[in-house]
Amino acid sequence: MSLGMIMLIHKGLARATQVARHWAGAGCPVVLHVDARVDETEFARLKSSLRDLTNVAFGVRTRCEWGTWSIVQATLRSTEVLLARFPEVQHVYLVSGACMPLRPVPELVSFLRANHDTDFIESVTTMDVPWTAGGLQHERFSLYFPVGWKRRRALFDRLVDLQRRLGVRRTMPLDLEPHIGSQWWCLTRSTLEAILNDPERDRIERFFRHVWIPDESYFQTVVRRHSSTIESRSLTLAKFDYQGRPHVFYDDHLELLRRSDCFVARKIWHKADRLYQSFLAQGPQLHKDVEPRPSKIDRLFSQASERRTNGRAGLIMQSRFPGYHTETRRTAAPYSVFQGFDAVFEEFRPWLSRAVEGKIHGRLFHPDGAEFTGDQKVYQGGISRSPVLRDYNPEAFLTNLTRSGASERQLFQFAPGDDHRIWDFMVYDPNAQISIITGAWTVPLLALDLPFEEARIMAARLQVQEQAQVNVARSRWAKATIRIWSLSRFLDVPLEALQAILDDVPTQTRRLIADPPKFSDLSELPGFLQALRNQGMEPYLAGDIHETPDPSEIGVRQSKPYLVQ
Numbered sequence: 001m002s003l004g005m006i007m008l009i010h011k012g013l014a015r016a017t018q019v020a021r022h023w024a025g026a027g028c029p030v031v032l033h034v035d036a037r038v039d040e041t042e043f044a045r046l047k048s049s050l051r052d053l054t055n056v057a058f059g060v061r062t063r064c065e066w067g068t069w070s071i072v073q074a075t076l077r078s079t080e081v082l083l084a085r086f087p088e089v090q091h092v093y094l095v096s097g098a099c100m101p102l103r104p105v106p107e108l109v110s111f112l113r114a115n116h117d118t119d120f121i122e123s124v125t126t127m128d129v130p131w132t133a134g135g136l137q138h139e140r141f142s143l144y145f146p147v148g149w150k151r152r153r154a155l156f157d158r159l160v161d162l163q164r165r166l167g168v169r170r171t172m173p174l175d176l177e178p179h180i181g182s183q184w185w186c187l188t189r190s191t192l193e194a195i196l197n198d199p200e201r202d203r204i205e206r207f208f209r210h211v212w213i214p215d216e217s218y219f220q221t222v223v224r225r226h227s228s229t230i231e232s233r234s235l236t237l238a239k240f241d242y243q244g245r246p247h248v249f250y251d252d253h254l255e256l257l258r259r260s261d262c263f264v265a266r267k268i269w270h271k272a273d274r275l276y277q278s279f280l281a282q283g284p285q286l287h288k289d290v291e292p293r294p295s296k297i298d299r300l301f302s303q304a305s306e307r308r309t310n311g312r313a314g315l316i317m318q319s320r321f322p323g324y325h326t327e328t329r330r331t332a333a334p335y336s337v338f339q340g341f342d343a344v345f346e347e348f349r350p351w352l353s354r355a356v357e358g359k360i361h362g363r364l365f366h367p368d369g370a371e372f373t374g375d376q377k378v379y380q381g382g383i384s385r386s387p388v389l390r391d392y393n394p395e396a397f398l399t400n401l402t403r404s405g406a407s408e409r410q411l412f413q414f415a416p417g418d419d420h421r422i423w424d425f426m427v428y429d430p431n432a433q434i435s436i437i438t439g440a441w442t443v444p445l446l447a448l449d450l451p452f453e454e455a456r457i458m459a460a461r462l463q464v465q466e467q468a469q470v471n472v473a474r475s476r477w478a479k480a481t482i483r484i485w486s487l488s489r490f491l492d493v494p495l496e497a498l499q500a501i502l503d504d505v506p507t508q509t510r511r512l513i514a515d516p517p518k519f520s521d522l523s524e525l526p527g528f529l530q531a532l533r534n535q536g537m538e539p540y541l542a543g544d545i546h547e548t549p550d551p552s553e554i555g556v557r558q559s560k561p562y563l564v565q
Contacts, residue, residue, distance in 0.1 A: 439542025488543025
């Protein structure tokens, strides 16, 4: 047999024993390195369980600590044992106790025999990859790391900071170019013997003893000094999340692992009985000469990482509360907001329900409570119309509404007197489509028939509130699709404006307006606006309206609204 295995074990000894027996049973010599921290009784039990296998040996035990030279030292010692005990071995494969073969061992042996002089090790320069997640990239070689990061983090950080301030800069020996890559490699005997017998080995090792995470850089660097043929890839499927932690494979990943065509996978959960039973069974050679292609499942891991970091738009739950400054979309689905339309038109909501598909609500943020479609007190998803519950967290109210009703578009009205805490949230949400008729609040104000002084005070207050809304909507950071008309401009071309808001709601075919909604009574509006001006209150958001538009001339004059995107 031309393949030998080195297994680094620090826990899960029962599973590691099972896998070691699998490799040895297929004719592959195995050298196990059991971390010196493992209890002697457990170690003795492990040795006893493998005593019947003549092609299993044990390396000199080393106390290993993550990110330190001890892991490389354990690997080198085990390599020396394997090469000395089993001269027939031509390729050495490094795995951990949590690794598991995914394909029949003869297929791996056949693959390596066809590539008898090739070293399979991920080995790339630090200048070429942005892989390092939450750690040091170039400084791992230029600074000293005498203590481990996991056990002595505070001291580790202080030493790094001190060296930075002192300007410490180490240089690689022998003009070696630093390379990094996966810890799990498969190297030829000739390359490993050249590394072990290198006359400069002591000098190289002295340097790497104080490199951070040398198990990802020592072999990856020195192999470039001795190998004749390198394929910079690992034959082990090992995936990492956005924090640099290895993905763990469970029973429900069975078909995913089969689809990868890889020879070995890491990291397998020790209680994944189905995986161990499926892959350790000596079955037929199903893959034959298929190349291992972990890229076949890379897309799924990329999606998982994106889902983990970005979540699902509009989903807020116990385990995840999104940061609104990093979310691409704040809600689960597109929705439409109309301000001023229900004031300008009579029965605007019924007309809108006939013109578009979706749930047509009233003013969801009305001070007296949410006006759900059908006057429901509780909307789907258990969302109450109660203003107390809604106003406790209006952003959550809207995100819950769009997620619960994501199958249908949500359309609702808004007004200057509604809860303005939600306005910024909507303006910066790409899912929002907001249409505003500024100054439209003058129409219902006129219909209230209030004492004029009281109406003037209320008009001034509403204008200040709406101007604040418009200022936010005009922000360069706004992400919603926003259309704004002044009342006078809207009255010039109401059909064009109504067609624009209908076109914002996507459908299979473009809908043309056949029966526009009926205008509210605007006959006294010009006089009311002039009276406000006479009393010192300029209703500039409404625009210049000197006469009531003739309904028979609606849509004759053409003008364009301005679009804020």
